[in-house]
Amino acid sequence: METIRTIAWMKEQARAARMEHRIVGLVPTMGALHTGHMALVERCSKECAPMYVSIFLNPTQFGANEDLAKYPSTLESDIEKLAAARVDGLFLPDAVEIYPRGFSTYVDVEGLSNRLEGKSRPGHFRGVATVVLKLLEIVKPHYAYFGRKDAQQVRVIQQMVRDLNLDSEIVVCPIVREADGLAMSSRNAYLDAKERKAAGVLYRSLQSAAAETMRGEHSAVKIIAAIQAVLSGEPMAQVDYAEIVDAETFEPVTRIGRTSYALLAVRIGKTRLIDNLLIWAEDGDLRPDL
Secondary structure, three states: OOEEEEHHHHHHHHHHHHOOOHHHHHHHEEEOOHHHHHHHHHHHHOOOOOEEEEEOOOOOHHOOOOOOOOOOOOHHHHHHHHHHHHOEEOOOOOOHHHHHOOOOOOOOOOHHHHHHHHHHHHHHHHHHHHHHHEEEEEEHEEEEEEHHHHHHHHHHHHHHHHOOOOOEEEEEOOOOOOOOOOOOOHHHHHOOHHHHOOOOOHHHHHHHHHHHHHHOOOOOHHHHHHHHHHOOOOOOOOOEEEEEOOOOOOOOOOOOOEEEEEEEEEEEOOOEEEEEEEEEEEOOOEEEOO
């Protein structure tokens, strides 16, 4: 596996692959790789060659009071995992390479970026959209792979790709979970033993929502009430939001008639965790997907 640290060489490598009519794949990450990331790599490896993974801890998507300084860094382990997965190239730029002195251009995806995660983390999606646009322009992958756990982020990226007529296709992959259902996340490493046990409440609350939909419940208010009832039983859980939104617009719904998401953001101790339930809707029937 080649480690690529400059934009110029990354562009050259990817350009050469496209000239050979090869299918270029990209898995963008911030490092601290876990099984969820590696599932994206595995999917990419089945569909693309060459396969590139980027590791870049993007400072522009962290707010002033967020955890940039303490975000997990496991670079040596990450490199070992990627090499074992036969990744062709690791794009490992530093911050100055991506944001050189005088950098002043940012991407705002209006509407989608202003609610939920965008409201709780002002400027977050501006940073995400900007760095993803840069990565897509640098590598120009045919396919770029993202996990569904960050559902709103994926939707923001899809909108940006569509609006700016980018050639890359965004591939959304299923959530990968721990044995107790907790969604895989680099931030899970922040949890101590008691917090880790308490964090299972997110999955259990979404299971209750899934059960409601399987019984034919379409009322968003009633489904949210079922979620809140489970969350309220865990003293360590502080709810930031629990909402049901349209899967396309991310606007709240009162009755589920189209494919929707039940979205959660919950603090366990000092760690903020997110998760979601995708609720497929077709001909009046609801099908939950955890």
